[in-house]
Amino acid sequence: MANTAQARKRARQATKQNAHNSALRSKFRTAIKAVRKAIDAGDKAAAAEILKASGKTLDIIADKKIVHKNKAARHKSRLAAAIKAMA
Template sequence: MANSAQARKRARQAVVARAHNGSLRSRLRTAIKAVQKAVVGGDKAAAQATFRTSMSTIDSIADKKIIHKNKAARHKSRLSAAIKAMTA
């Protein structure tokens, strides 16, 4: 339990930040899954279009430091490799 007014305020802020960060992390996972689903679907054009939109989502979440920039780069690299491995 927080003892000072400052600690109580930081605890309140942490609850809000945690909820917001969780929703951003969920958006990230959804974007990644959308690309993976498009790759499994077999339509390369659709997978590329989904990847382009997901890339901006991944980058924006990395910019907000919800995930590390290297983790974002790793996700983008693996998704890109999966799309390139698809036959046209």
């Protein structure tokens, strides 16, 4: 347990920041799932449009250092490749 006022405040801040970061990580995963769902549905145009919107979300979250920028880039690249491979 935190013994000083400073430590208690840092514990409060850490809890609040953890909740915020968790929400952003969830948003990151949801954006990826939305593109995957469009790819599985077989609609190439819709999948490309969703990727465009989701790519922006992935970049924003990476800029905030919630996930590493290379991880966001890797996901975007793989999703784009999956869309390109669609018949």
